[in-house]
Amino acid sequence: MALIESNTARIVAPLSAYGAQPALAGPGMTALVAWVDQIAALTRPDRIHWIDGSPDENDALLRQMVEDGTLIRLDEHKRPNSYLARSDEGDVARLESRTFICSEREEDAGPTNNWADPSEMRATLHGLFEGSMRGRTMYVVPFSMGKIGGPISQLGVQITDSPYAVASIEVMTRVGVEVTKRIAGGEAWVRTVHSVGAPLEPGAEDVAWPSNPEKYIVHFPDSLEVYSFGSGYGGNAILAKKCYALRIASVLGRDNGWMAEHMLLIRLIDPQGRAYHVAAAFPSACGKTNLAMLRPTIPGWTVETLGDDITWIRPGEDGRLYAINPEGGFFGVAPGTGAATNVTAVETLWGNVLFTNVALTDDGDVWWEGLTDEAPDHLIDWRGEDWAPDAGRPAAHPNSRFTVAAVQAPSIAEDWEEAVPLDVILFGGRRATNVPLVVEALDWEHGVFLGSTISSERTAAAEGRVGELRRDPFAMMPFCGYNMGDYFAHWLEMGRIVAEPPRVFQVNWFRRGADGRFLWPGFGDNARVLDWIIRRLQGEAQAVETPIGHVPAVGSLDLEGADVSQNDLDELFAIDVDAWLEEVGLIDEFYDLFGDRMPAELRGQLSALRSRLIRARLDPSRPQTAKD
Numbered sequence: 174m175a176l177i178e179s180n181t182a183r184i185v186a187p188l189s190a191y192g193a194q195p196a197l198a199g200p201g202m203t204a205l206v207a208w209v210d211q212i213a214a215l216t217r218p219d220r221i222h223w224i225d226g227s228p229d230e231n232d233a234l235l236r237q238m239v240e241d242g243t244l245i246r247l248d249e250h251k252r253p254n255s256y257l258a259r260s261d262e263g264d265v266a267r268l269e270s271r272t273f274i275c276s277e278r279e280e281d282a283g284p285t286n287n288w289a290d291p292s293e294m295r296a297t298l299h300g301l302f303e304g305s306m307r308g309r310t311m312y313v314v315p316f317s318m319g320k321i322g323g324p325i326s327q328l329g330v331q332i333t334d335s336p337y338a339v340a341s342i343e344v345m346t347r348v349g350v351e352v353t354k355r356i357a358g359g360e361a362w363v364r365t366v367h368s369v370g371a372p373l374e375p376g377a378e379d380v381a382w383p384s385n386p387e388k389y390i391v392h393f394p395d396s397l398e399v400y401s402f403g404s405g406y407g408g409n410a411i412l413a414k415k416c417y418a419l420r421i422a423s424v425l426g427r428d429n430g431w432m433a434e435h436m437l438l439i440r441l442i443d444p445q446g447r448a449y450h451v452a453a454a455f456p457s458a459c460g461k462t463n464l465a466m467l468r469p470t471i472p473g474w475t476v477e478t479l480g481d482d483i484t485w486i487r488p489g490e491d492g493r494l495y496a497i498n499p500e501g502g503f504f505g506v507a508p509g510t511g512a513a514t515n516v517t518a519v520e521t522l523w524g525n526v527l528f529t530n531v532a533l534t535d536d537g538d539v540w541w542e543g544l545t546d547e548a549p550d551h552l553i554d555w556r557g558e559d560w561a562p563d564a565g566r567p568a569a570h571p572n573s574r575f576t577v578a579a580v581q582a583p584s585i586a587e588d589w590e591e592a593v594p595l596d597v598i599l600f601g602g603r604r605a606t607n608v609p610l611v612v613e614a615l616d617w618e619h620g621v622f623l624g625s626t627i628s629s630e631r632t633a634a635a636e637g638r639v640g641e642l643r644r645d646p647f648a649m650m651p652f653c654g655y656n657m658g659d660y661f662a663h664w665l666e667m668g669r670i671v672a673e674p675p676r677v678f679q680v681n682w683f684r685r686g687a688d689g690r691f692l693w694p695g696f697g698d699n700a701r702v703l704d705w706i707i708r709r710l711q712g713e714a715q716a717v718e719t720p721i722g723h724v725p726a727v728g729s730l731d732l733e734g735a736d737v738s739q740n741d742l743d744e745l746f747a748i749d750v751d752a753w754l755e756e757v758g759l760i761d762e763f764y765d766l767f768g769d770r771m772p773a774e775l776r777g778q779l780s781a782l783r784s785r786l787i788r789a790r791l792d793p794s795r796p797q798t799a800k801d
């Protein structure tokens with residue numbers, strides 16, 4: 174089995190100028206150095222570079238990548254200090270089929286994760302990592318999720334042979350010697366190891382994006398370790414993000430009474446200046462960054478950004494749940510981000526950006542589908558080939574990305590690194606049918622039920638057939654590090670241990686009419702839904718009870734100035750009882766997956782929903798929707 178159990182002596186020299194091992198002492202440092210030595214002995218890099226997080230070091234790293242052909246520097250006037258990376262064509266997305274949860278017992282990984290026996294997996298990884306960094310530099314990257322020393326923050330170290338991963342981690346987390354000092358002092362940290370799996374033979378020429386056709390993204394939740402091999406792409410290579418901040422952190426949360434969620438986090442300020450905090454779970458590529466940077470179309474409201482992808486939540490002493498965004502930057506999907514959809518993101522990207530797989534313009538800037546209405550006449554596409562608007566293929570990869578520091582968003586809250594009390598939790602999917610624009614849960618337990626039923630059409634962020642409907646409870650299906658049945662139970666428990674849990678709502682911006690059109694304008698107009706939600710909290714907005722939850726009463730949604738016809742509104746809130754009874758059957762089947770790990774409370778919620786629907790069918794005169 175091996176994979177770093179032996180105590181081997183250091184076999185490589187550290188760099189002297191940048192990258193020397195920090196001169197720190199303490200039990201934590203001894204353990205850290207021993208681990209680094211073990212990984213080096215296994216992977217055999219030519220050099221070890223301890224990242225100190227300084228701007229000079231970052232500059233040198235970026236300059237080296239430009240020299241090596243890994244990055245293209247963009248025009249300094251158009252996009253200052255910004256770079257473009259083009260990945261290998263086979264390395265463009267997270268790979269769920271190559272992602273493993275290796276808990277000791279298979280049932281603890283649950284039916285929605287790929288499980289592999291931990292000893293067998295260690296043996297496999299040992300073979301893969303053996304000598305995998307030959308000819309390369311091994312970077313040791315100490316990082317903090319959440320501000321360094323924050324009450325909800327957690328530490329980690331990533332070892333990687335990818336300078337692109339280092340530069341990305343420096344944007345996405347807080348990196349540097351301050352973290353190493355805390356580790357040296359004995360604070361807990363998580364071990365993560367990454368190799369692109371492309372050793373460089375002496376004299377061999379490197380490629381711009383080294384990777385390996387064989388890919389593994391492996392989590393050992395019992396020992397809190399991550400190993401990723403073969404891919405340089407963001408979600409597989411920035412291990413602090415999905416691997417640690419969601420999969421490993423969800424396990425830490427289960428064991429220690431907190432939650433790691435795939436949620437954006439915003440502050441809404443109403444026309445009276447009152448602030449509310451909303452965390453929202455949406456499956457990948459459902460416009461989370463757009464909502465995190467929303468510009469309301471209704472007067473008087475402001476949205477401040479706190480986070481766009483991950484939220485960690487802990488009970489506070491006052492009986493409320495408190496949340497932080499553990500990340501330091503945005504790793505956002507570029508296509509579809511434009512002046513019409515997210516002008517704040519466009520402004521955020523003025524400079525200091527690491528782009529991946531977008532197109533290059535003739536004047537050294539970047540372009541992607543949706544950035545502007547009209548495409549430039551000529552581009553170099555994400556594969557490095559000439560492109561013209563009639564090429565018949567996208568210029569940017571559908572999952573092309575920008576990596577940028579959170580502080581660059583003009584909408585970022587001044588205190589975005591502090592924990593905030595949660596008022597509202599939103600669950601959203603991408604549903605063409607059935608799910609209304611907004612539904613308020615009857616209570617926490619019903620809210621957990623709504624979260625467990627999120628579903629969405631598959632997107633380009635992960636491999637698979639685009640368009641296929643997939644259940645994505647809490648938007649955590651690819652990111653829960655343990656049995657999802659237990660995860661549902663943990664959600665139920667968290668609502669019980671706090672005196673004042675947040676109110677829960679379900680939203681769906683993506684419902685389509687019979688003619689296939691989107692019924693809701695979305696984007697800035699989504700603020701109308703948020704306005705209704707906040708007015709519900711204030712006891713001001715009216716709702717009607719339907720079999721599936723509370724929906725806005727007629728006239729309670731502020732639609733002044735909105736371009737939504739009465740017919741579309743009717744369709745947005747229509748509840749088709751028969752279609753819902755079918756949906757109940759599908760949820761039932763989905764719940765069966767979890768066998769005896771499925772909490773009885775959620776089974777109870779499902780049968781209560783079925784009864785309410787049957788009653789509604791028998792007595793259709795009962796009020797059904799906002800518009801009936």
Ligand code: OXD
Nearest residue numbers: 408456457458482634
């Ligand atoms: C992401 C994802 O990259 O959810 O954020 O896939």
Ligand code: MN
Nearest residue numbers: 435457458482
């Ligand atoms: Mn995400």
